[in-house]
Amino acid sequence: MWFNQSQDEVLKELDVDLSRGLSEAEVEKRKEKYGENKLQEAKKKTLIQLFFSQLNDALIYVLLGAAVVTLIVGEYADSVIILAVVFLNATIGVVQEAKAEKAIEALNKLTTPRSLVRRDGETKEINSTQIVPGDVVILDAGRYVPADIRLTTSSNLQIEESALTGESVPSSKFYDKEFTEENIPVGDRTNMAFMSTLVTYGRGEGVVVGTGMETIVGSIAKSLNEETDDMTPLQKRMDELGKTLGKLALGITILMFIIGFLQGRDLLDMLLTSISLAVAAIPEGLPAIVAIVLALGVTRMSKINAIVKKLPAVETLGSVNIICSDKTGTLTQNKMTVLKYYIYDELVDVDIREESHEAKDEASEELIKSFVLCSDATANKTESTGDPTEIALIVLGNKHGMTKEELNRLYPRVDEKPFDSDRKLMSTLNEENGGYRVHTKGAIDNILKISSSILVNGEVKPLTEEMRKTILDRSIEMSNEALRVLGVAYKDTKVKIDEDEMEKDLTVIGFVAMIDPPRLEVKDSIASAHMAGITSIMITGDHKNTAVAIAKELGIADDITQAMTGAEIDELTDEEFAEKINNYRVFARVSPDHKVKIVKAFKKQGNIVSMTGDGVNDAPSLKHADIGVAMGITGTDVSKGAADMILTDDNFTTIVAAIEEGRNIYNNIKKAVIFLLSCNLGEIVAIFVSVLFSFAIPLLPTQILWVNLVTDTLPAISLGVDPGDPDVMKKEPRDPKESFFARGAGSRAIIGGLLIGSLTLLAFAIGLAERGSSLFESADAPEDVLIYARTMAFVVLATSQLFYSLTMRNETKSIFQVGFFKNKYLILSIIAGTLLQFGLISIPFLADAFKVIALPLNDWLIVFGLSLLPLIANEIIKVFMRAYRKKNNLPL
Template sequence: MWFSKSKDDVTKELNVNPSTGLTTQEAKARLEKYGLNKLKGKPKKSLISLFFAQLKDMLIYVLLAAAVITIFIGEYVDSIIILLVVLINAVIGVVQEAKAEKAVEALQKMTTPKSLVRRDGEVKEINSEEVVPGDIVILDAGRFIPADLRLLESANLQIEESALTGESVPSNKDADDIHEDPKTPIGDKSNMAFMSTLVTYGRGEGIVVATAMETEIGTIAKILDEDNDELTPLQKRLEELGKVLGYLCIGICVLIFGIALLQGRDLFEMFLTAISLAVAAIPEGLAAIVAIVLALGVTRMSKINAIVKKLPAVETLGSVNIICSDKTGTLTQNKMTVVKNYTIGNLKDVSVTGENLTPSTDEAELIRSLVLCSDATYENGEGTGDPTEIALVVLGDKYNMKKSDLNTKHKRVSENPFDSDRKLMSTLNVEGSGYRVHTKGAIDNLLKISTTALVDGKVVPLTENLKSDLLTKTEEMSDGALRVLGVAYKDTTSMIAPEDMEKDLTVIGIVGMIDPPRLEVKDSIKEAKLAGITPIMITGDHKNTAVAIAKELGIAESIEQSLTGAEIDELSDEEFSDKINNYRVFARVSPEHKVKIVRAFKAHGNIVSMTGDGVNDAPSLKYADIGVAMGITGTDVAKGASDMILTDDNFTTIVNAIEEGRNIYNNIKKSVIFLLSCNLGEVITVLLSIIFKWPIPLTATQLLWINLITDALPAIALGVDPGDKDVMKKKPRNPKESFFAGGAGVRAVIGGVLIGSLTLLAFYFGLTERGYLFGAGDPTEEQLLYARTMAFVVLAGSQLFYSLSVRNSSKSIFKIGLFSNMKLIGAIIVGFILQEVVISIPVLANAFNVHNLPLNDWAIVLGFALIPLIVNEIIKFIMKIREEKEEANSN
């Protein structure tokens, strides 16, 4: 804890004389001991190991088994398709995992290339990688910090640390400070400078106390480098489904083969049928369909400015119920803005946008002094310098008091630079035939050196009442989380020394400024809340400032809903986890705190999204279920650790992405329920025929063909179904629920039973239509051929029609629009065309043991095929009436 030690103690412990620095020989020895000042990552996995890691999944095992079975029964086309599905999914997984490794690589790039150090009594420029503990580093404005330093000297030193702390204002540094509290937050360690932060003002010297992975940035790199291979909800559901289907297909084979053995049927025929049915029971197209649906979802999301790096993240977004958002640059504009000014007796809100505004007399003097007493520039929408001073120059632009014009008219001839002890800055500018001192800084310090005040254009004595008035307004602005600056002036007929500038001043007034919230975020947060999503602010900024922004945006209602990093440290993990739901704002937090917060929310079963743009956000971006980085202001580190990148840095895009994620999950669920209903129908058809000692209604090739045409196009078309307009009016999905929650399992069973029963009914109708009497021996070949054709067409047709009803679990197909998904209509038409081709072309008809049907038979099979769709729509109608009655009774 170098920040708690004096400068002398630090130099003695590191055995170095600050006036001469390390010797070249000592620096070389320390470089060998501590290694290069370079961030390290864990060894990369080879592409081969990454590839085989993708195959360690139950559903993949089932698919590979299905491929072997199809090869065994001679269905080589199906086996090739299955193997291609496995290969494509493995390749996608390898690509996504390789991208994740870029996070630490981006951190490595952030280390600075050159540094100024004192060695052998001379100041030298060396590669930052060669900096070692004990090196004396020279700091000046515009230079990056090469390692973690304990400051030895500081003169008006300010360092931009927003990447680590989240604060938009540079931190003032003082080498003489000592912080005895071991839990002092990074943002409050005023005697330290940290690797990869930027000096924005002043100068200083520091001694290197940590390099490479021992730095604060290195700590973040270690967190990023830890393995965190937790499955997404979608992956968990698919793994669970794969296990169920794997056991199911084995049971089907054993059951059917066992019954056939007892009945004395042809064992080879029943073996092929059992194997074919087992293959049909596994929706081998499921993995490909899910991948296709997710990929298409990624394409759609890119059009709304959300770039998804990992396909499962699309679905996970749909179950997000906690959005942890960094404040600076994400919820706010990341630029200080003057929102209020006060001249005695006149408080004005200046947060309005626009140009050529007209100031009052006193207000014009206040703005003129603030602009002239600033070193920042602002041209063409771009500012340079201290963010606070940029805000003052922008304020001048609003009132057509441009800094360039004022500098030309009132040339600066002397100054007294800002000092952290005085907390004031003064300039001496030409004013007519004489000069004027312009001073800005802490209002209480200004009042001590002022004797008069400007009131309605007149200089009057500074009375105690006027002082009290200014201090009261200052306190009100501070309570509103505004940063307050006072301004004063005095006229002089001649040049005066800097030390004489700040005497006998005339107070003009004060300004209050803040990093304001993004204009569109408030509506987005309201929409998120309506969708059952809780927004959380996590920031390194001060508590009052954070709560003020949170109140304005609707995130929090009172300061009691906030907690600081220091207060988090006082709680045990269990206590913090128990109380986590009471808070909406976390302020003055470190990277470790952010991870702790995310983990605490996840411990309650929440699906957590974390947004951010700085290096300090990277660990929490990785540990969150969905890490969302900002594309414009985001660092490479944040982007590398995230699952999704917002190209417009707009919080609203997150809400749109969540809506898209919910619809994508619903579409995947539709595809799964549809596939299982169809496959269950096939199982019921064969199983019941064996139990009833009927002839087998479908051959192995017919089962595989139907499985092919119904598992492909209709299921994919359901996967790209237009989104439900009411999806954001519902609460987030429970991440623990299965695909079969909400009555989906019952619907799948009902659909499967209807499809299987009607296929058997069609088979029965076909046999009796051709004069077959059950129990009177085996049917003739012609009778069996006709009956199987009827069953073949009904099984395929009922599945194709049933896909229309699966589009929505509660709304009728007419309410959602019969033709609102033309891809599904196209898939149904193509499916019937393929059926017609198979039964009408002699070569194919012979291969599949079917024949062409006359027109009147087509009318019969279409009637049978429509029944599952009609029954399901009737069930929806009955359920709707029941829900309306229950709602009426409750009211």
């Protein structure tokens, strides 16, 4: 590893002279060997490939099989309808996913276009894609790092690496730092600079040790190229359902042939009958309905600031029981903020929600004034520049009415002693009161070493050892709370002094304690998630103590025993880590690989995992998670490209709202599925009983297709957009292994199907009886009698399903408890479906096409009476279910 090699070893291995750099001839050789310094793009799917990928579904295979069979037997209208459904479903999926894979393009955009290098003894600016291993690169403030670099010189060099490591403050770099151990997190490799990070302070030089895909960012790109798109819970359920329905259709066909053979029926008639049953067994509109419901869910999610890129991700949110969240910028505000300041012997809290404060006393004023004057940053309400720590000090001054612009005007800076990593101090010399004042800020222990007095209640007093100990003890208390402590002191002088005299015999004023604070609304959101059975996990590149302090404040963790570092993760095998992972809530000092390992370990325990993040380093884990959530404002293009969902307001609260929406969407899809299966079971019952007892077939294939694709579809879609259950977040997350038929749903589907099928047969029998025939004579009944009886059965089948949809809105609550008119779309779809059914049998050319006939008024009364019975029966069942759950203290 380059970071634990000495400079001489690195230079020897790369065969480069620091003073001259590479020759142009050598550069050309290395270009051929290593290629250009850019990231490889993942091979994109064409629209055709995307389209066919949508067809990779068991239910779609069953529909295509049905289309082939109907085509062979000459039922062309049925074939066209089935193929149209398949095409519609695939098209919806393609439209939603065509723009989803942009992560690698965004990674390429992060590389800087121009860089300073030394070649043939000359410094020149070149395109960063032309850099090769061994190039000597010059770094200064404001430049992006073009490749992975082993530093050879540095002067106060600080590099912003938050997008890569998750740390909220720039990392100080030291060219002469050497490491002996190998497993050092990226954020601790202080003798290295990494591609796509930003130099914020100082300057340095280094030799390129990795380009393109061989960089840390390149390793992230490789992981993004991996095929990691697992099936979502909904896709698994639909796949399972498709296989079940396919087996059912095949089994019915075989059974019909056996029964027909034993009954001595004509085999061609039996084939047509089998097709009728196969059509009845398969809910042709289901794939399209699910796609439409998900697409409508995407629209609703966008209104709560959540942009979903892939349709199944909407439902996946509803299954989430683990939220792995990056700390910096997601749980915290991604800006250093002063929380407290100390003046002997008093600790003063700073309310971060208040925009203005008054200084407590003269000492407080002096402390704030010194910090502002001894800073190079700028900050106002709209923008800020400079080191995040210094920006926090400027903001503190602004809150107390001491702006940098005004203080600089009153007390002009005439000299300074820049920050040095050895001294850990910075000093400025400003004009004040006809003389000069030195302002020095830095590490509090170093401030105390160069101070001889202290400001107490506005008076300068000698600094005793007891006072030093008191101040250090208080600063240690702040550090243990993961607060960053920065001390300040001053010295007055009559004459202008040089740098050597600035930092001697100072007067200590006090110190500030700052942190990257939590977002104000996040704590309540985490509590809401916990109530819903969702565990929140913090994953960060920051130090363990800092991470635990934030986690405790937010309610994520109770103590440090629930925290683990990346180095500790490396000591465990994947199996050992997966076994222990449920004991931890905080993961600190982690690399991108660690984040992926954490997500995989949680998934291995059977969890549905959401990962939130905004940095480049979050992209692999976003990709591997069941649902990756990127921040829309602070997030990098890389994280947005890798995610399934983007929060446009960067608000953790939106995640909880999105999970609630996802739960309701899944429940609505389940309602639609159970409703459609109940209806199709009713069709199977009516036809199967007729074949079993040698009755005439009460429904033709075209009539079944009409019901499945028109009459059923409207209420099914309306159930898909049913208003959400207000109690949905009071329940535990759904078991990802739970089938559609769990919790009594299968029983309800069977009961509903038996009722609908039985009543359809009863209507067929009534129609035969009105024309002087009976079920047992129906096989030999005249065509006009069969047409009339089939019309009765056809209308009862359609209208009973329409009315039955009302009772499907809730498993236990009555249609009045959920609000009869609350789902206006469902009411309209029932009315529309009834009118369509009336028009179909009343308009002559349509009636001829579907082989039906207009019914008189008295038969309509019979039809509606029979059609209401499944609805009434299910509402009665709900009464007993509510009584049972109430008795056993179960949620309604």
